[in-house]
Amino acid sequence: MLLISKTTPNLWVSPPHQIHRENSLTYPNGFIFFRPSSKTPLVSSNLYHSCATIGTSVLPSETIDCKITDYNIEICRFCELGNLRRAMELINQSPKPDLELRTYCSVLQLCADLKSIQDGRRIHSIIQSNDVEVDGVLGSKLVFMYVTCGDLREGRRIFDKVANEKVFLWNLLMNGYAKIGNFRESLSLFKRMRELGVKMNSYTFSCVMKCYAASGSVEEGEGVHAYLSRLGFGSYNTVVNSLIAFYFKIRRVESARKLFDELGDRDVISWNSMISGYVSNGLSEKGLDLFEQMLLLGINTDLATMVSVVAGCSNTGMLLLGRALHGYAIKASFGKELTLNNCLLDMYSKSGNLNSAIQVFETMGERSVVSWTSMIAGYAREGLSDMSVRLFHEMEKEGISPDIFTITTILHACACTGLLENGKDVHNYIKENKMQSDLFVSNALMDMYAKCGSMGDAHSVFSEMQVKDIVSWNTMIGGYSKNSLPNEALNLFVEMQYNSKPNSITMACILPACASLAALERGQEIHGHILRNGFSLDRHVANALVDMYLKCGALGLARLLFDMIPEKDLVSWTVMIAGYGMHGYGSEAIAAFNEMRNSGIEPDEVSFISILYACSHSGLLDEGWGFFNMMRNNCCIEPKSEHYACIVDLLARAGNLSKAYKFIKMMPIEPDATIWGALLCGCRIYHDVKLAEKVAEHVFELEPENTGYYVLLANIYAEAEKWEEVKKLRERIGRRGLRKNPGCSWIEIKGKVHIFVTGDSSHPLANKIELLLKKTRTRMKEEGHFPKMRYALIKADDTEKEMALCGHSEKIAMAFGILSLPPGKTVRVTKNLRVCGDCHEMAKFMSKMVKRDIILRDSNRFHHFKDGSCSCRGHW
């Protein structure tokens, strides 16, 4: 037996005797589905058109006698037969003053039925030229004709003139406005009705509730609900159906359910409203349960049922049921229905069956903008953004104009794979078609620029937006955070609070900014905000908090928060493992990794990067190799350049420089600058100038603009006192017009960030800082620690070198921290580059001398200095 429903499987596969055979279809796989009702819009409108055509053929024009005595009777006869062409011909032939009111009415009715606005206008002008008074029944007919044919403006003009008390016309206009999305006008007509005391009916209330649902007006909607109940319309199923849709729209699922439960005569629309309501409120399972009940109760289903159920299938990943419905739809001749095909296409693409989606797309007869958009989204979902872009151009060639959904989808596709140039083309399209006023479009545009790393462009979109919502702010803040512009992120976060109330997503966006600055106090402030607003239950927020504390050096606090996460996901574990790694707790990282696997969570490629880095920061060579092999052999994850870089790093740090070199040469992928860079770092640690030169050439070729690598090689030369080579390299950097990224360190004290650059003497406490550093140096010498001259990097005598060493920014920041913070408080310093060896020595000594912990975060990892030693144990 085949199971589709997880909840009540046996109900889906009923034995044949339990159902009404004449009303069902049985499939070889055991599925049984009821036939839908025959009511489909397509069939009924076709039927109408066929009748009109028959009218023409039965009464060809030759059979009409030219000597007609009563034109009115003849015209009305043609109208009854639906032959508008002949009716119009006769009107043109007839002596105008003879035409009667009922004749005008009949022709106008037919014009409305056949949606022939030209003929309708012609009749209107005949009426005007004959000076017939437009009032009462004729006025109504004209309004009816214009509104039905889509000329709402002219219909409204006549409506206002004839001052109608007929509820039918009010309803007609209200619905006309609702259909074109002008809910405000529709509702203002409703208010006018109330003022004038026009007697309302169920049509009025259905329309009004639809408008409130669309505009999301909660209080007004509830008010009208109470009003219509008082008037006794609370039991009309058309009214209740629209109330159900209203409550689902404002996400009051329980209220909708209650109305449905209390509704006496439910029809297929009531059921469909419930199913689609559940599906669009993220409760697809409940929607599918109702569908099941519908089948069991033998209630007819129609196209709309199919559409909602297919949408429910794609949300719950119940592809098996979806496929069965697809087969059924074809047999029930829904196979050509555009909406259903769009739904099926979306279902296949969301469930990862791009090929099935393509098949639906290729075979569907009619394609709308929705079909194209779903297909573009489908390719983007699979990471095939190039295909998305291609399809976008193709649809334009086919004459289908992209709408705002298409635009946001194609922007998302560009964002996913960093297609900045294509994204800019879309931006031009947006400008040409004046779509930038749409909030979704502008938000997607900013997101695209942010993901492509172009924050300048993102900001110009942001600043030009007339209306911003919370998504706009979050996108910008998150963009700055991810693009290493934490100060911009924090500034914008402050500005945001004057305009919009932050939500949990804002928190997850701003925390990485605190993390990258190691701004612990700012981070703690935001943590307070999170607690006060109850955002701590959000998974993303909880993970971002742990990450922030880890990167601010508060490992213990981070672990505490990590332990408090009730359901740790892959991200939580990966963050924690990486945290242990950067703090030098390799074995704890390994323990966490194993704990994660024991709890049933399988590592992905990112968690392997974390664990491999943890191994390299603790010098755990064998363990690192173990994880690298586990990844390839047990987890079948193909290593990427980051993983190879970790292994090179591990080998190089352990001193296996030539092995690392051979490893790079044997890699199945082309090594990038990071991989060679890892080996270059190793060359520095083991002072291998010869290999360094060879490696550096690879690096310079791959990333000629990255000054960090030139500086690294310059340092290797300087440490070997090859001053001539240092000079040459400096010249080479100068020729390329490159400037060295200046080293700087910062420390946060009482919420204020103090930044120091190399040789900084601008600080008010500069003298005291210098004094403390000199005192420390003297004490160090007394105890036999001499300055590491090779780190001075300039050719000078020892006194000058000593002075240059003292000027390193991390030393100044540490000394300032010791002077400014109360005794016993941990000094936390962050540096944008790697810590220098001499500073590292001095930090160890200082921690013992002034009896306090110093935590230094450099660009690579954390160093906890305590009682004269460092947590890195030389692995850095």
Next chain:
DNA sequence: GTAGGGTTAG
């Protein structure tokens, strides 16, 4: 003579 439910998204 009118209506109520149906697909695409940040």
